[in-house]
Amino acid sequence: MTGGPLAGIRILDLTAVVVGPMATQTLADYGAEVIKVETPGGDILRDLNGRSITPAMSSKFLHLNRNKRSIVLDLKQAIGREALLRLAARADIFLWNFRPSAMNRLKLTYEDVRVVNPRIIYCGMFGFGRGGRYREKAAYDTIIQGGSGVAALHHRVTGEPRYVPIVIADRSVGAIAVQMLLLALINRQRTGEGAEIEVPMFENMAKFVLEEHMYLKTFDPPLGGTGDTRVLERGNRPIPTKDGFICITANTNAQAFALFDAIGRPELKADPRFGSVTARFANVTEFYAMRNESLRQKTTAEWLAIFDRTGIPAMPYHTLDSLMEDPHLHDVGFFEKVNHPTEGKIVNMTLPNRCSFGSRRDFLPAPKLGQHSVEILREIGYDDPAIAEMIESAATIDGRLGRRGLAG
């Protein structure tokens, strides 16, 4: 057994790129067996992310697809679809992220899969809920960011519409999909029943953004406009120091007053503009302006020492490169070097959370395309002539390492 609370749970993962694969990465990390079902062209992320050691093994693909096996199946061919349904018969979870109309065309709807496995947990992740008029739109992270108001938030703060330079929509929705699948497993443990689940990116990101920023339009009639002014305050940014930047916050009175002492301005504690949580909120522009000019006389390291001592939340302003050298991350064993059979030595990130129930004990390096097609087809009872026929008609690809075909 793999270890971890999901040991013995089997997942058929038809997803590609980020939003689905990051969800099954988490489930695999906690012990689930994940069979990654790829089209003959493979998960587009294999190539989307630029240079790699061997073809179709981009860095982001390596991170997101550890602990999974890869089978290629051309689902448009009857023998490909049939193999998938044989796999579904013995799976617990069936996860996909095409557009719903595509699943209809492939005859892989919930009804189709439930025929072979009434207890299946069938989960679709796609752009837009099927009850609404955008249901047939394709979705990607940036357009979901733009459609859920994220780029406009940036516009409000800086004067320029811009996406967040990291796939926050994919990653938020991927995390939520994990939640829904775990809830379905809990429900099934209680009731014996499978489930049908839909995780639409747009609605999830609309909730994400509007919980933060519906603000005074939460009230009916509204008390004012949308947008949490404190969060959107232009001055809320990393603060220049003598030799770079530092990231601090001072929300409570304890923190704010400690900051006033640290910068040699104790009189600000009694200043009606800054002397309470509500006062600092009401005068937020001035507060940040004062704060952003107050740290230029010392280096980042000097300020970090002072702030750690006085309980002011503070972190170094990390670049990607300095983050990889962060001493705390090295203390906790966050980075490990692993030997990938085709890509050589790679940097793997270990699990961030500590859980007494443990996690997966073994480690599967991210697979080449179709690396496990033959192995998996054999597991479900295909003999070599049947497999050869599937390879012949390109319904599958034999991507075993160092092998060509089934001979030898």
Added chain:
Amino acid sequence: MTGGPLAGIRILDLTAVVVGPMATQTLADYGAEVIKVETPGGDILRDLNGRSITPAMSSKFLHLNRNKRSIVLDLKQAIGREALLRLAARADIFLWNFRPSAMNRLKLTYEDVRVVNPRIIYCGMFGFGRGGRYREKAAYDTIIQGGSGVAALHHRVTGEPRYVPIVIADRSVGAIAVQMLLLALINRQRTGEGAEIEVPMFENMAKFVLEEHMYLKTFDPPLGGTGDTRVLERGNRPIPTKDGFICITANTNAQAFALFDAIGRPELKADPRFGSVTARFANVTEFYAMRNESLRQKTTAEWLAIFDRTGIPAMPYHTLDSLMEDPHLHDVGFFEKVNHPTEGKIVNMTLPNRCSFGSRRDFLPAPKLGQHSVEILREIGYDDPAIAEMIESAATIDGRLGRRGLAG
């Protein structure tokens, strides 16, 4: 019963602000009973977010704390701590987000709680893993963003270090905490055992950022530098139209070629700079530059119609206000008006995901501070004289609506 897969699960929620309360909001929405344990000062989010109808009921607090009851307990007093442990004896989950040293001082460590409930699922959410040197730092969303490289990503793209204007660290880590708690419930259903869990914000955000952007330093020796150049490309932004902006993406050949047709440039399909996924990645700056100037001749609505017809992923560029009027969200019943007993009519957001296993059937409006203190203390066997003593010594607050004290 409340309905939903977590019906009957009882959660003691000692968390405040966003990262913890959003986690218990999700669990409450799916049927868990959440008892929100507040200090006499209350969850700081009640006031942090500006104006409200009645005091200490900010809009963000209303959204995040629906479906929960509030008890005030001063945990520094022995009678407050004792009441908490009596609640813990009958709870399934105990969730907190102070610094670990604070839980030591309060004598509410895992060992302390396990004495009264060996099967408890005890979960701490805090800034930094206890195995590392930052363990005693306090954490807030912005400093975690800055410490995990997010602000530096913005620096790379725009030349200015800046946080994302929405609490992505809080919300990512809150979603991950839900995952860990659900895994613990699954584990407990299988083994009968409780669990101890730690969810550190910094490590989780470092993984989030570096899965995206470790990029060519994933390989050892590195193939190049950090930072996924496609995602960090300055041209990857909402595109100006005749009357505003539009958000599109064109990753696959099918999408890119459809775009070239739509803008009247079919010859670009054979252009060596733009004719394949890898070519467009290699020439990404030019590709975006061409794309960003190609849509000025038509309005956003005209382009949306064209792109929907031709399968190019596209969304309107929404502001917060236009997002609240989005027709798809109204089609799916995303917004509902509810009557809050003290705040009047408010806009509530319904659950984004469709799950055949259902969700909570009732709706509890977000509570006033200590609104349920008396009710909850009575549930665990405190008689009125004992409750009066706790109120007298400010170990609790009786925040029942329209009531003063226990009389009448």
